[in-house]
Amino acid sequence: MSVSFLISQAKGIQKVIDENSAEIEVLDQKIGDGDHIFNIQRGLKLVVELEDSIKDLPLAKALNMIAMKVLSGIGGSSGALFGTFFMTMAKSPDLDKDVDFNKACEMIISGIKAMKERGKADVGEKTMMDVLIPVSEKLNELKNESEFKSGLNEVIKIAEERMLSTKDMLATKGRASFLGERAKGHIDPGARSSQLIIDTICKSVINN
Amino acid sequence: MSVSFLISQAKGIQKVIDENSAEIEVLDQKIGDGDHIFNIQRGLKLVVELEDSIKDLPLAKALNMIAMKVLSGIGGSSGALFGTFFMTMAKSPDLDKDVDFNKACEMIISGIKAMKERGKADVGEKTMMDVLIPVSEKLNELKNESEFKSGLNEVIKIAEERMLSTKDMLATKGRASFLGERAKGHIDPGARSSQLIIDTICKSVINN
Amino acid sequence: MKKFINNNDDFLKESLTGFGKAHSDIINVNLDPSFVSRKNKTKDGKVSLISGGGSGHEPMHGGFVGHGMLDAACPGFVFSAPTPDQMQAAAEHVDSGAGVLFIVKNYSGDIMNFQMGAEMYSGKNDSIVTNDDVAVEDSTFTTGRRGVAATVLVEKIVGSLAEHSGSLEECKKLGEKVNKNAGTMGVAFTSCTVPAAGKPTFDIGDDEMEFGVGIHGEPGRKREKIQPSKTIVGNILEAILDNLKPEKNEKNLLFVNGMGGTPLTELYLVYEDACQILQSKGVQVTKSLVGNYCTSLEMQGASITLLKCDDEILKHWDSPVHTAAMRWGM
């Protein structure tokens, strides 16, 4: 993981999210307050715009700037959660050394763990954590393997399955929790955007 | 003119206005504030409901009660104008004597004259006065004739022509006056309702 | 029709009754004939101010009854001028001996009904007619301009003078000055729905606005495509400034009024746009009022009023007021 990797991922994710924006917008309108897509898009735009300011910085500093941007520029549940994710990543030890796949996995795992603590949501509560926690568990299995690319295909599959699984859940966290039975039948918007993010990153890593 | 004549006219007019309510409603929406039909309908309802209280009263008293009802129950331009009309009628001399056609015409003429003074509108200003003033002039010609029924057919025609003539006028009184050129092309709602009233009364007199 | 309503006949009565209960510390509501008056009768020798008009413009006028503003308000049916017996009864109820000033918006129904009310009232009285709407040009072909949002300012400012022992003549003179110094223009994005009609007063396209709209949904200058706020505000201000021609060193009150269905956030954005445009033209904004004061049922839209202020106007604007809808200093 490098600063340029982060920047190119942000750009890739931005493209995919934009392509799927109509769908995500509708999901948060159905079971939330409709702002999720704008929150995510605003965050991605801010991070992509950071390129010039961070491209020559050490990774820790760059992650920190990203964390601050995300935290102060998004708002809502996703701002707090992704802000927490990057803040935790930025605090990882030994960021001045080379960050290989194993180290990158550990950083992501700790970031997701911090999100889980921040939001107090576990798997099965119809949030983005339904995607992120299983992904983090899978990364934990993969992190020491040298042939991790095929493993990433499984991550893609897990993310998709778990995203789809939110459809028939009752929500117990986030705005959808107020809906009771009426939340059923709709995929969670945060689960969908997270799955698209995971999907994009994994595919990009596999193809490089 | 008798109290029972007034009551039966009010009922007849109510029926005709109700039948044409959609059209009148649209006219005041186009060039006014949309309330004319409700003002007229409310007024007619109130007068018709007076039946039991006025049917055994002398004409002057009945007219006075009608005037007060109209004045206090309608509001808007039409309330003030028709209220003035009935108040003036109620003040006519010799109402305890028989009110023949001649006398009735004089009462109506003086009522319309008072409306003209109240509203300060003359013919050509795109108001109900475009119908009522020519009608009053015609009644002034007719009032001494014994064969007045054929004359009433002319009144009907005059009312209709003058009502239609408001279509292409610029308004200078009432709410439509604020519209300038945009008032053109629409019949004045008050002219239309007044014409229907005249039409109904004349036809009823002719057929009796 | 999407309204909180039980039946059309009782709509106003029920709403007025609720208004009376919610503000029983400030006002009384009389029904039949209906008028709103101050809870505490005005002190002897104070000129009484009475306004009124068709309902549908709330909080105007009932919300402006109380210390420092009106003594009574006469609400007509929705968009129909009130009836003379209301004005007569209100005048008899509130007159403390110094006479009554009727504040009337320039519509023929209002003028005629207030005139009749004044004729029926035996005490000393006079009236002023507001006609601040610059949307429709004053010309020999019309009865003049409509009375709209500046009526609120007239009621506040004259209300203060009356509280400060102004005579009937002085109150009338100040009211006429405020009216002459004020210009207003409005724009509507959507129509209003008169309860009795049950459907919108006018049709309007999804991308259209009515420029120069009246407060009853009457057509204005023209139907246009919706434009950015700054363009709309610029066009409104141009019409007002053309008319008022404020001097560079003159102080002004800027009043952004919501038509009822537009959120405050947008009204403040309009206020900001107006401030910027006025500043660029060297017009000073010294006082402000932003909110829904002279509405048109649930219509989406806003009007802007500019009032040129001298020291007398400023003093009476700032003085305490205690009504349901406008309150400061007490």
Place this chain on the structure above:
Amino acid sequence: MKKFINNNDDFLKESLTGFGKAHSDIINVNLDPSFVSRKNKTKDGKVSLISGGGSGHEPMHGGFVGHGMLDAACPGFVFSAPTPDQMQAAAEHVDSGAGVLFIVKNYSGDIMNFQMGAEMYSGKNDSIVTNDDVAVEDSTFTTGRRGVAATVLVEKIVGSLAEHSGSLEECKKLGEKVNKNAGTMGVAFTSCTVPAAGKPTFDIGDDEMEFGVGIHGEPGRKREKIQPSKTIVGNILEAILDNLKPEKNEKNLLFVNGMGGTPLTELYLVYEDACQILQSKGVQVTKSLVGNYCTSLEMQGASITLLKCDDEILKHWDSPVHTAAMRWGM
């Protein structure tokens, strides 16, 4: 989309700037990070109250900054919780040494962002979470109820205690009591339109209403045919009374809150219906509040809040307040 707007990115900034200019006698607006604070810093030793939340609910919360109510408000983007740096900056700006109480509505985004703000702020602080919406049942399967209009009452009442030298602990305790004593439910006739989305959040039939709607246009208990006001009000009150179970001799505040697009006339009619229904059930209404205080952009609809009042609550409700949107006694 029919809004006064120049471009979506600047919508809030422009609106906040206008708000700041229109009320420069009461508040200051800070941009980047954005927060509204009192013009005159609070006196030393007074607990500071800070609230905030997504924008689109104006006048909440910026309109409640001033003497007797909030010290600062942090506005997020429309319907998105504000960010921790806003809360941190606001706290640093207003804390006078007695600590900061954050007033947070119960949404996960608000909770998380306020928590982070509190963690980032080094001074003494605590928070209360409002959750007065009885539309959505409290159960082990949900994070609890939504925080809606009673937040306004909490801010007013705790604001008064803070002004009267209440400690951080006392303020928190009173806030929790007010929240516990309050129940709210709302209904929507139309959707709101988030500026960034440019189209209505939900579709709704011409004869339908959303019963139990949230203040972001989130679905409520059920979609129903529109009913007469009295039926709607009766159903809302039933849900609230079920929950609050006021005693016969208890005093209550009745708060009818507009969602933004409903005219005052209708809100007062709702108030009247509610008064009648409550009276028939022997529930005393002692205090009232009617108006647009906790809105949902231009949504047509209303919510009703009932607050059970003891003497402490009554005293702090009546005490003077001087903010852009709520003002009395000064």
